[in-house]
Amino acid sequence: MASKQPQEPVIGDGSLHVGDRVVYPNQGICRITGVSVKQIAGRDWEVVTLRREEDGATVMVPRGKVMGIGLRKVADIDAIDKVFDLLAAPGNDPQLDWKIRHRENADLMSGGGLFGTVAVLKSLHALSRVRPLPQKERELYDNARHLLVGEIAAAMNIPLHVAEDNLDYALWPPPGMKRKGQVLPPATLGPPAPVVRAAEEEIGLEEDEEEAAPPPPVAAEEEEEEGEEKAAPAPPPHVPKAETPRAKAKPARHPRPAPHPAKKAKPAAKKPAAKKAPPKKAPKKKAAAKKAAAKKTKGKR
Amino acid sequence: MIRLVTLSEFPPDVIDFIARRVHAAYGMGCEFEGEGEMPSGALDEEQSAYNAVKVVEEIDDDVALYADDKILYLTREPLTAPEGPMGRGPVDGYAQYGGGKAVITSHGLGEKGLPPLEVGLAKRAAHYVGHLWDLHHCFDPRCAMHPGWSPGFAAYPDVALCLFDREKSERKIKLGST
Numbered sequence: 001m002a003s004k005q006p007q008e009p010v011i012g013d014g015s016l017h018v019g020d021r022v023v024y025p026n027q028g029i030c031r032i033t034g035v036s037v038k039q040i041a042g043r044d045w046e047v048v049t050l051r052r053e054e055d056g057a058t059v060m061v062p063r064g065k066v067m068g069i070g071l072r073k074v075a076d077i078d079a080i081d082k083v084f085d086l087l088a089a090p091g092n093d094p095q096l097d098w099k100i101r102h103r104e105n106a107d108l109m110s111g112g113g114l115f116g117t118v119a120v121l122k123s124l125h126a127l128s129r130v131r132p133l134p135q136k137e138r139e140l141y142d143n144a145r146h147l148l149v150g151e152i153a154a155a156m157n158i159p160l161h162v163a164e165d166n167l168d169y170a171l172w173p174p175p176g177m178k179r180k181g182q183v184l185p186p187a188t189l190g191p192p193a194p195v196v197r198a199a200e201e202e203i204g205l206e207e208d209e210e211e212a213a214p215p216p217p218v219a220a221e222e223e224e225e226e227g228e229e230k231a232a233p234a235p236p237p238h239v240p241k242a243e244t245p246r247a248k249a250k251p252a253r254h255p256r257p258a259p260h261p262a263k264k265a266k267p268a269a270k271k272p273a274a275k276k277a278p279p280k281k282a283p284k285k286k287a288a289a290k291k292a293a294a295k296k297t298k299g300k301r
Numbered sequence: 302m303i304r305l306v307t308l309s310e311f312p313p314d315v316i317d318f319i320a321r322r323v324h325a326a327y328g329m330g331c332e333f334e335g336e337g338e339m340p341s342g343a344l345d346e347e348q349s350a351y352n353a354v355k356v357v358e359e360i361d362d363d364v365a366l367y368a369d370d371k372i373l374y375l376t377r378e379p380l381t382a383p384e385g386p387m388g389r390g391p392v393d394g395y396a397q398y399g400g401g402k403a404v405i406t407s408h409g410l411g412e413k414g415l416p417p418l419e420v421g422l423a424k425r426a427a428h429y430v431g432h433l434w435d436l437h438h439c440f441d442p443r444c445a446m447h448p449g450w451s452p453g454f455a456a457y458p459d460v461a462l463c464l465f466d467r468e469k470s471e472r473k474i475k476l477g478s479t
Contacts, residue, residue, distance in 0.1 A: 054399075084386045128440040138465050145437045158383055159354055160398040161432060165448075166385035168438050174391050174450040189442055189452045 009035040011048055012066040015073065021154055022050070025070040025112025026143070028150045029053045035063060054150070070112030074154045083118050083152070087170035088179040094127035098134075101127075105140060114151060120144045125171055302370050303327070303430055304334035306362060308404075309377035315419045319375075322423035322460040323430055326445060327470055337362045339378060350379040353395030357402045366401055369477035371433045373426055374404040391450040393425055396432035403429040420458045425449060427460045434473045436466050 008017065016022060016032060024030045030050035038045050038060065048066055050059040061069060075083075095101040105123070108116035124133060124141040133141060145167070153163035169177050173184035303323055305316060316333050323331040343355035356374070364372055382392045396403035405428075410421035427445040439446040442453025444463035462470065 080386060088387075125440060132441075135465070141440075142437055142465070142469075149437065152386070156386065158385055159395075161396055162354070162382050162385050164438060165382065165390060165392070166387045168448045169385075169387040169390045172448050172451050177387065177390060179387065187448075187451050189456055 011035065011063065012071065016066065016071070021053075021074045022071050023074055023112065023114075023147075023151060024050060024052070024059060026109060026147070027052060027059065028147055029074065029154045030059060033058075053154075070110075072112065075114045075151055077155060079114055080152055080155045083114065083148075084166070084170050084179065086115070086118050087122065087167065088173070088184055091122055091126040094123055094130060096127075101137075105137075109140070109144065114148075117144050117148050117151075121148060122171075302367075303329055303331040304364055304366075304370060304372050305331065305375060305426075306334050306337050306364060306372055307375045308337050308339050308356075308360075309375070309407075311375060311377075311407075315422065316375075318419040319423045319426050323373075323426050326427045326460055326462055327430060327434070327474065329474065334364050334372070335362075337374065339376060345381050350381040351376075353380040353382050353392060353404055356380070356404050357395055357397060360402075360404075369474075370401065371430060372402050373430060374402070375422065375426075376404065376406050377408060378406060379408045380404065380406045393449045394429045396429040398432055399435045400433060403433055405429050414455055416455055416458045420460075421454075423460050424454065424458065427462070431462070431466065431470060434470045436470060439463055439466055 011017065011032065018032050018034055020032050022030055022032060030052050033049045033051050035046065035048050038047050046063040047060040048063055050061065051057070052059060061071065095104065101123070105120045108120050120140065121144040124137055124144070127133060127137070128141070145164075149160055149164045149167060152158075152167065153160045156163070158166075170179065170184075172187035175186045177184045177186070305320060307316070320331040320333065323329075337360060339351055340356060340359040340361065342359055343351045345352050356376075360374065362372075366372065380392045380394065381389070382395060393409070394403060394405035405422065405425040407418055407422050407425075409415055410418050415421055416424070424445055428449060431446050436446050438448050441447060441463045442451060443457040443459065443461065444466055445460055446462065446466050447453045
């Protein structure tokens with residue numbers, strides 16, 4: 001027994017051992033296969049060798065940096081239970097400022113903590129309900145989901161598929177799903193309307209413009225709508241196909257053309273003013289006629 | 302190649318419909334391979350449903366797989382899965398992530414709130430083949446990888462992948478060893 005102790009290499013703070021399953025930040029579940037010495041750039045480095053379970057790739061980490069990069073043991077069942085509590089809890093409003101969001105998410109992911117990954121997944125999931133995610137954040141969402149599913153499966157010793165289904169039972173609860181005796185509100189069809197339109201509605205621009213504009217004739221409105229459709233800029237690339245079903249679901253959401261009658265009504269309002277101008281000139285004509293009449297009288301004299 | 306194996310009786314036109322939809326979704330060949338039987342050992346304790354994980358692990362068939370071939374088993378029997386941290390939820394199939402075998406059921410299709418048999422089964426087929434290519438669930442309700450119990454499953458019967466999942470599956474298929 002005493003002879004075996006010196007052979008066991010100390011990894012990190014001593015809590016990690018050869019054969020342990022660990023989580024490598026942004027890489028997933030790995031197994032420590034050993035500690036060896038590698039000559040790199042003419043220098044001997046003592047490295048901890050890990051084998052990624054997903055694809056069998058070998059990862060080597062300098063022994064002195066094991067704790068610095070965030071390598072940690074796979075979470076225990078209590079931690080996983082807290083993860084599901086967090087996932088099933090009603091979410092906060094998503095961070096809409098992309099710079100703050102990007103910085104926060106990058107920090108949480110590089111930290112490699114379990115709850116950091118949960119926070120990233122939950123915030124991006126909440127954002128996805130409001131509007132489609134940009135490509136980079138869609139990748140981040142998928143990466144966070146991948147890491148979380150892997151860790152849940154490893155911690156609870158269940159297949160990956162069962163782990164992901166359970167994760168989504170919390171995020172998209174099916175009817176009647178309970179968490180610790182409390183019934184979760186069932187998932188609804190999303191994502192709802194884009195934020196930009198919602199913001200316009202909150203400000204009440206459309207209502208103001210509708211109130212300000214006199215009700216134009218139906219034919220004119222149709223013409224203006226057609227003109228607007230031609231002049232409107234192309235929709236963003238990630239929206240296009242979504243529009244048809246959404247339009248079917250909420251036909252009342254079409255009042256976007258409403259502003260234009262108001263905008264185009266302004267020039268129409270100016271026209272009468274232009275027509276009113278000629279009457280001012282009329283006196284000049286009268287004066288000219290008087291002058292001509294005076295000339296005629298002079299000529300007669 | 303994606304091979305379809307039936308564990309219950311399905312009309313040929315339904316199988317043909319599924320094969321065409323899966324082919325369109327992944328750009329891979331998809332064909333009917335043959336018939337099989339549900340392993341009796343996969344019945345759960347209450348004898349009311351089959352444990353989907355055991356079905357995939359214990360099934361005995363003669364289908365020969367080459368490189369990245371995938372097998373999709375189709376059944377009409379109700380399926381269940383091991384209890385997880387959230388308890389038991391609806392189960393319409395099971396797939397070995399990044400593996401070669403998956404099973405789906407038509408149980409419940411055609412009932413109130415769910416699409417008809419061929420459409421629902423084709424969408425489930427595309428979903429579980431996606432898991433075989435390492436795709437995760439998607440938040441887009443129009444995507445075939447959206448969770449099957451969500452209202453989006455019935456609301457959007459088209460068998461289509463979102464742009465992200467399509468590109469990811471294409472990358473995985475290109476990197477495959479076939």
